[in-house]
Amino acid sequence: MRKLACAFAVLISAACSQPAPPPAPPAGPAEDLITTDSMTGHIKVLASDEYEGRAPATPGGEKTQNYLAEQLKALGVEPGAPDGTYFQQVPIVESVVDRSFVLSVPGNTYRYYNDVVAFSGVERPRVQVQGEVVFVGHGINAPELKWNDYAGANVRNKWVLIMVNDPPAPADEPTLFGGNALTYYGRWTYKFEEAARQGAAGALLIHTEESATYPWQVVQSSWSGTQYSLPPQAGEPALGVKAWITDTAAKDLVRRGGQNLDTLRASASKRGFKPVTLNVRAAATLAQKASRKTSANVIGVVKGTNPAEAVLYSAHWDHFGTRAPLPTDKPDTDRIYNGAYDNASGVAGVLEIAKAFAKAPQKPQRSIYFAFVTAEESGLLGSSFLAANPPIPMDKVAANINIDGVNYLGATTDMVQLGSERSTLGATIDALLKERNRTLGSDQHPERGYFFRSDHFPFAKAGVPALSLSEPQQFTGANAAALKKKQEEYNGKDYHQPSDEFDPSWDFGGGVNDMRLLAQLGWRIANQPQMPKYNEGDQFAQVRK
Ligand SMILES: [Zn+2]
Numbered sequence: 001m002r003k004l005a006c007a008f009a010v011l012i013s014a015a016c017s018q019p020a021p022p023p024a025p026p027a028g029p030a031e032d033l034i035t036t037d038s039m040t041g042h043i044k045v046l047a048s049d050e051y052e053g054r055a056p057a058t059p060g061g062e063k064t065q066n067y068l069a070e071q072l073k074a075l076g077v078e079p080g081a082p083d084g085t086y087f088q089q090v091p092i093v094e095s096v097v098d099r100s101f102v103l104s105v106p107g108n109t110y111r112y113y114n115d116v117v118a119f120s121g122v123e124r125p126r127v128q129v130q131g132e133v134v135f136v137g138h139g140i141n142a143p144e145l146k147w148n149d150y151a152g153a154n155v156r157n158k159w160v161l162i163m164v165n166d167p168p169a170p171a172d173e174p175t176l177f178g179g180n181a182l183t184y185y186g187r188w189t190y191k192f193e194e195a196a197r198q199g200a201a202g203a204l205l206i207h208t209e210e211s212a213t214y215p216w217q218v219v220q221s222s223w224s225g226t227q228y229s230l231p232p233q234a235g236e237p238a239l240g241v242k243a244w245i246t247d248t249a250a251k252d253l254v255r256r257g258g259q260n261l262d263t264l265r266a267s268a269s270k271r272g273f274k275p276v277t278l279n280v281r282a283a284a285t286l287a288q289k290a291s292r293k294t295s296a297n298v299i300g301v302v303k304g305t306n307p308a309e310a311v312l313y314s315a316h317w318d319h320f321g322t323r324a325p326l327p328t329d330k331p332d333t334d335r336i337y338n339g340a341y342d343n344a345s346g347v348a349g350v351l352e353i354a355k356a357f358a359k360a361p362q363k364p365q366r367s368i369y370f371a372f373v374t375a376e377e378s379g380l381l382g383s384s385f386l387a388a389n390p391p392i393p394m395d396k397v398a399a400n401i402n403i404d405g406v407n408y409l410g411a412t413t414d415m416v417q418l419g420s421e422r423s424t425l426g427a428t429i430d431a432l433l434k435e436r437n438r439t440l441g442s443d444q445h446p447e448r449g450y451f452f453r454s455d456h457f458p459f460a461k462a463g464v465p466a467l468s469l470s471e472p473q474q475f476t477g478a479n480a481a482a483l484k485k486k487q488e489e490y491n492g493k494d495y496h497q498p499s500d501e502f503d504p505s506w507d508f509g510g511g512v513n514d515m516r517l518l519a520q521l522g523w524r525i526a527n528q529p530q531m532p533k534y535n536e537g538d539q540f541a542q543v544r545k
Helices: 002-009 034-044 059-075 188-197 217-221 247-256 261-268 338-358 381-388 425-435 456-461 480-494 507-529
Strands: 088-096 102-105 108-111 117-120 126-137 159-163 202-207 226-231 241-246 274-301 306-316 366-373 397-403 416-418 439-441 466-470
Touching: 034 059, 034 088, 034 507, 059 126, 059 274, 059 338, 088 117, 088 241, 088 381, 108 247, 108 416, 117 217, 117 261, 117 274, 126 202, 126 439, 126 456, 159 188, 159 247, 188 202, 188 366, 217 241, 241 247, 241 274, 247 261, 247 274, 247 381, 274 338, 274 381, 274 480, 306 381, 306 456, 306 507, 338 366, 366 381, 366 507, 425 439, 425 466, 425 507
Parallel strands: 126 159, 159 202, 202 241, 306 366, 306 397, 397 466, 416 439
Antiparallel strands: 088 226, 088 274, 102 108, 102 274, 117 241, 126 274, 274 366, 416 466
């Protein structure tokens, strides 16, 4: 057709003496602008000592927020926060529970730290909970699995005593509760959320090393000291006391209530379990010092031709800041948690992807949001706040692509995306990887529930199909085994330590490939006629139904 049109046009114009212009390049993000140099440039700044380890609500945190907003502006990415700025202020409750906390039953008192570790879901300085104790098994209400550990019970203003983890899958239902994989129903966060929804006043999670996969000392160190949370939303149910209790103390409590914990646990692992009200009342008084802080999610948007819908990229910018000196420190002891891999690299990756969209020759259909969220390390607070207060309704968000760390060890054939098996996003990324002669790897440890521990998770809970970039396994080249070892060394030695620092020998060859691919992935999702969907039967498919 072109030839013919040109032959005709030649009669009226000399322009056709030129050869026909080459066909327009396929529209897409400006992937080539994603480079090692500009990625490492961001990491060097964000992970420098000047940024003091990027703790929320500190000067280093402020610096980080400003840097991100300046970068977005310079790229031509518009402000994307709900108020039309780059900054979404996130209120953070900082609280310290007084060690005078006790949990008592007639005849015995369980001591703070040794027997029980508690915190509160409300901001009051003094919280009291008194009432009957109801054993609710695994504390799960899963209508899609026809499983309800609260069936027939009224736990309003009472204590609930709960087992952690999922119930085991029986032989005749091998995939019940994900089989070997941990489902969200097995996570301790879910247990507290469901207990609050059921109207309980206090919840006691029974710690056993086997079910929690970590010893009681981890409960002690994680849940005593300063805790961070979002203030409860108006009308949202909240627990007065959220507590972990040792297996020994729980056994004693149940015995005083006229039952045997092991017998109860056995009955709770089978279908048809009914909650058991124990013949014992428990009382606790919790005193706490609570104060408010504020830190910002930094959000930008490249508007699409259909701005009513969007794709959301996310990466957390915060890390642990700078710790106070210890008596054992030497003068040159490094106390700054630079967080170069975790997660200056992820932030740099999302900035690079933002550039590829901002500089693209065409606009995508759906808008593309870039969210640099705060307070991930204190419990996914920034992303949870964003999911509850989004710039566009969560059911209009086609997908979330989260980046927690960019591979700095060199090229890989595989890419691992947590959540890829849960939704139609899996097929999209699988196809894209095949085009680039790569493969989609799988979660190495589904039993650990990593899908529930990063910033994509609050979006998944809100029904948004989500993916989170995880560590690749298949390095290429002669030194592949050495690289795998280096990766393990980071996890053993540097993860969440001051030694997570930028190293000029890092090789972002693989990381750049990954970011280019993720830019293309977002582009395709933004232009697909259909919104991506969770697979039938997935826990998060319920939300949009
Ligand atoms: Zn971290």
